Amino acid sequence: MGNGEQVVEWSVVRGTIGPLLLAATPTGLVNVVFHAHPAVRDRALGRLRDRLGAEPVEAPGSALLAAPERQVAAYLAGELREFSLALDWSLISGFHREVLRELATGVPFGTVVGYGDLARRVGRPDGAQAVGAAMGSNPLPVVVPCHRVVESDGGLGGFGGGLETKRQLLALEGILPQPLF
Template identity: 40%
Template sequence: MSRTHTVIDSPYGQLTLVADETADETATEIALAGLYMTDQRHRPAEETFGAPGDPDESPFAETIRQLSRYFAGELTEFDLPLRLSGTPFQRRVWSELQRIPYGETLSYGQLADRLGRPTAARAVGLANGKNPVGIIVPCHRVVGSTGSLTGYGGGLDRKRQLLDFEARGRQPGLQLF
């Protein structure tokens, strides 16, 4: 397994994309393993991101293309190969996050209910905070039980900006470059 990374600009600051490549006798698979914001809580150490990668190669090129469409208001659901490393519970939470529709929110308790673990809101919150692929796995769409903004690895200001962006829909002029 080897990792590479690239850094891109976005309307919400620089994003570090991390790719993970695995190979066996029959095939090589490359998938997006990380999308980290500047000053993100639970951001891994830089040395774990691997060598700098070519933004024009897989999976970076397609990730950048889809993020550009998202920030332009043209894409509401990502379709990228992901390799999410975490506990089985974390991966279940992250999978469920991908089912929250664009522009909508769920509370941590509602997400716990969906997982069949109604008393696990706090554990859901912890798993949500460890999401390695922000924005694409939309952990920003999870809010407190009263609708309040609580916790976000990228900071509450970014969470509010992402939720406001999705609530408004298309925003001309927001492009990824």
């Protein structure tokens, strides 16, 4: 692979919210996928292959994946409040990337932000719906915490991992009470 060919490695981390597929390139973590059971995992790997032009290789514990695996597992266990990972933003661009970068740096553990508030932070005060679209296209959920974006009236809003997963992540951060079961 010394000819400049892209490298994509992946593994699955199991946690309280179910299996998460983590994929990384030499640049950093590039994708996190919820509910990574075989069919979902295989579709996600196909999308990565198509978008990045490389065949993803399963490589748990590799140099590219060791830190993401360790940090995601620690976060899900309630032992980590802030990720310190290199991120590969190549799956997202433009306004969506701008919104997600603001989310990653400006909305800390244990806090939430409204869609409209996040839109104002990136200079688009009328862009709440566009922020919602950015959340829906987030290739790095959990690490780029789209679960922390809620409706201005206190509603949860949408979530690509499902509302129960969003509730669990917000409970983990102390924003919502722990689920009863």
